[in-house]
Amino acid sequence: MKDIRLMKGNEAIAEGVIRAGCDGYFGYPITPQSEVLEYLMATKTKERTGMITLQAESEIASIHMVYGGAACGKRVMTSSSSPGISLMQEGISFMAGTELPCLLLNVVRGGPGLGTIQPSQSDYFQAVKGGGHGDYKMIVLAPASVQEMYDFAKLGFELAFKHRIQVMVLSDGAIGQMMEKVELDEQIQRLTDAEIKQKYPWATTGKTPDRERNIITSLDLNPVKQEIININLQKKFKHIEQTEVRFERIMCDDAEYLFVAYGSSARICQKAVLLGRERGIKVGLLRPITLFPYPSKELAKLAKQVKGMLSVEMSAGQMVEDVRLSVNGAVPVEHYGRLGGIMPAPDEVLNVLENKFIRLSVNTPRLCLGIKKIL
Amino acid sequence: MNYIPTREEIIADHDNVVYERTCLLTDNPLSYCPGCGHGTAHRLIMEVVEEMNLQADTIGVAPVGCSVLAYDFMNIDMQQAAHGRAPAVATGIKRLMPDKFVFTYQGDGDLAAIGTGETLHACNRGENITIFFVNNGIYGMTGGQMAPTTLPNMKTATSPYGRDVETMGYPLKITELIAMLPGTYFVSRQSVHTPANVRKAKKAIEKAIQYQKLNKGLCFVEIVSNCNSGWKMTPEQSNKWMEENMFPYYPLGDIKVPKEK
Ligand SMILES: Cc1ncc(C[n+]2csc(CCOP(=O)(O)OP(=O)(O)O)c2C)c(N)n1
Ligand code: SF4
Ligand SMILES: [Mg+2]
Numbered sequence: 335m336k337d338i339r340l341m342k343g344n345e346a347i348a349e350g351v352i353r354a355g356c357d358g359y360f361g362y363p364i365t366p367q368s369e370v371l372e373y374l375m376a377t378k379t380k381e382r383t384g385m386i387t388l389q390a391e392s393e394i395a396s397i398h399m400v401y402g403g404a405a406c407g408k409r410v411m412t413s414s415s416s417p418g419i420s421l422m423q424e425g426i427s428f429m430a431g432t433e434l435p436c437l438l439l440n441v442v443r444g445g446p447g448l449g450t451i452q453p454s455q456s457d458y459f460q461a462v463k464g465g466g467h468g469d470y471k472m473i474v475l476a477p478a479s480v481q482e483m484y485d486f487a488k489l490g491f492e493l494a495f496k497h498r499i500q501v502m503v504l505s506d507g508a509i510g511q512m513m514e515k516v517e518l519d520e521q522i523q524r525l526t527d528a529e530i531k532q533k534y535p536w537a538t539t540g541k542t543p544d545r546e547r548n549i550i551t552s553l554d555l556n557p558v559k560q561e562i563i564n565i566n567l568q569k570k571f572k573h574i575e576q577t578e579v580r581f582e583r584i585m586c587d588d589a590e591y592l593f594v595a596y597g598s599s600a601r602i603c604q605k606a607v608l609l610g611r612e613r614g615i616k617v618g619l620l621r622p623i624t625l626f627p628y629p630s631k632e633l634a635k636l637a638k639q640v641k642g643m644l645s646v647e648m649s650a651g652q653m654v655e656d657v658r659l660s661v662n663g664a665v666p667v668e669h670y671g672r673l674g675g676i677m678p679a680p681d682e683v684l685n686v687l688e689n690k691f692i693r694l695s696v697n698t699p700r701l702c703l704g705i706k707k708i709l
Numbered sequence: 710m711n712y713i714p715t716r717e718e719i720i721a722d723h724d725n726v727v728y729e730r731t732c733l734l735t736d737n738p739l740s741y742c743p744g745c746g747h748g749t750a751h752r753l754i755m756e757v758v759e760e761m762n763l764q765a766d767t768i769g770v771a772p773v774g775c776s777v778l779a780y781d782f783m784n785i786d787m788q789q790a791a792h793g794r795a796p797a798v799a800t801g802i803k804r805l806m807p808d809k810f811v812f813t814y815q816g817d818g819d820l821a822a823i824g825t826g827e828t829l830h831a832c833n834r835g836e837n838i839t840i841f842f843v844n845n846g847i848y849g850m851t852g853g854q855m856a857p858t859t860l861p862n863m864k865t866a867t868s869p870y871g872r873d874v875e876t877m878g879y880p881l882k883i884t885e886l887i888a889m890l891p892g893t894y895f896v897s898r899q900s901v902h903t904p905a906n907v908r909k910a911k912k913a914i915e916k917a918i919q920y921q922k923l924n925k926g927l928c929f930v931e932i933v934s935n936c937n938s939g940w941k942m943t944p945e946q947s948n949k950w951m952e953e954n955m956f957p958y959y960p961l962g963d964i965k966v967p968k969e970k
């Protein structure tokens with residue numbers, strides 16, 4: 335029988351990591367994601383699977399605890415929301431430099447600064463373009479449902495260890511807090527120390543006579559060697575771009591206009607697509623699931639088919655830059671966003687699409703003036 | 710007639726060896742300035758790890774500071790931590806590998822300035838790790854700037870007229886602070902600038918490693934050391950200056966010892 339439960343997004347990912355065989359969670363409370371740590375504590379992970387759950391003194395400490403655990407070949411993670419993720423950038427950069435696998439969750443809230451505790455998508459640049467110092471990328475997964483919050487725990491760890499890379503689940507306050515039904519799967523056993531030693535020969539598990547000592551460091555003072563390290567990192571990111579792109583096409587086959595949106599915004603646009611179809615507008619939605627690697631090729635293909643694309647984000651226009659890079663001028667690309675924790679409504683985004691592309695194209699620009707221009 | 714071996718033969722005969730370098734130090738030439746205490750501290754720690762037969766069970770954490778390359782010299786599995794974060798990194802290791810001997814090796818800038826939070830909280834949680842703290846009262850690696858441990862009126866690159874405690878704060882006795890926390894089990898302050906001090910320091914290091922097995926809390930060994938380059942002195946002058954100025958402020962000896970049962 336299927337194990338189906340009604341859960342919050344934050345609880346779903348917490349349950350997901352336990353079942354994905356996670357070894358350790360280190361985190362610090364912050365709204366709107368504190369339920370992750372609370373759920374893990376309440377469910378007694380140590381007794382359930384042997385997984386360690388520890389409340390750290392800060393997000394800085396959390397990410398460096400993750401570093402220490404990951405360097406031992408363990409499946410470790412942390413979660414936070416925007417201000418906390420900013421604090422973690424040092425540690426994330428060190429993990430990029432040492433190619434350590436880990437799972438990171440950002441349940442994004444509006445910024446800058448303390449901002450708000452309401453949902454937002456304004457950390458796209460930080461997540462996708464490399465928020466810390468140095469040339470690096472993380473794999474970024476964007477869940478649009480509570481089920482995906484759950485599923486991306488397992489997928490995230492798989493990708494992290496497959497490529498020795500940091501995987502960030504870029505969620506938002508709405509996906510984290512809302513409740514939906516979730517289908518759970520079987521518990522995956524945690525790896526034993528012996529299995530880790532065998533599977534991950536790079537891990538610091540204690541130097542035994544059968545191998546050289548293992549060193550986890552991001553330092554090389556020789557610029558020639560450091561350049562080679564960087565070039566190899568870039569090769570890895572290229573490979574990931576070629577092999578790990580994920581997206582969902584919703585009513586794209588006959589679409590003349592396209593929404594491009596991820597996470598909560600994609601849910602809103604999905605509704606707007608149905609609304610548009612009722613109004614006789616052939617509109618579709620491309621939902622990137624991986625934000626890095628970005629579904630650029632798919633968008634380039636769709637650019638040959640549609641008359642216009644509207645990137646809908648709860649930000650002042652971050653992902654829209656990647657949409658524009660993908661289509662490279664082949665089709666008009668516009669942005670619509672709400673800021674500071676406000677979520678747009680489906681008819682609102684549909685009206686924007688109509689105004690930006692359709693009413694303009696039948697040469698009635700005056701209609702535009704009646705629309706409150708927000709951004 | 711008995712054969713009398715040459716001097717070279719006597720030296721080459723392993724039975725005559727009274728002391729040799731531990732095999733847990735690599736052959737890489739130390740990157741430290743001649744006369745610096747870091748090298749001696751490395752050797753002592755590795756000697757004890759070897760004598761306790763812990764090589765396969767040890768995971769060390771190197772800091773940011775002159776000893777950032779400790780992993781080049783210590784023949785064990787090691788991780789390099791961001792500046793000040795070594796106690797958090799060690800926490801992550803030890804929580805997930807509770808049977809390993811886990812230690813950090815940190816300078817005073819690393820441990821008592823940028824990493825104060827990580828240090829105090831690891832101590833306060835009673836993490837079963839060992840911290841080796843090399844206090845030379847200065848930022849050696851970056852060229853001799855003021856550290857939290859710099860003595861009053863001491864001249865450094867960023868306190869060129871001497872540390873004015875009114876505006877620059879007081880030297881931080883972090884080891885005394887740490888000893889007050891219930892999470893620490895053994896806290897000791899030593900030096901390695903004379904053979905007698907080396908022997909005492911080695912004893913403290915042995916205890917700090919042995920005690921980790923008891924899972925009773927954090928063990929902490931400070932080594933007050935010289936930075937002859939940063940202090941702009943010869944090695945000899947620096948050791949004398951250390952005795953006259955550092956030791957009165959940072960007195961040597963055990964600060965917290967386990968209660969005998
Ligand atoms: C985040 C960060 N800030 C600053 C530095 C520069 N830095 C490198 S070592 C160091 C001071 C180290 O001093 P200490 O810990 O006393 O070690 P020592 O070299 O004296 O042994 C500083 C400030 C850095 N590497 N990272
Ligand atoms: S700068 Fe100071 S601490 Fe660093 S190696 Fe030289 S003497 Fe030692
Ligand atoms: Mg120092």
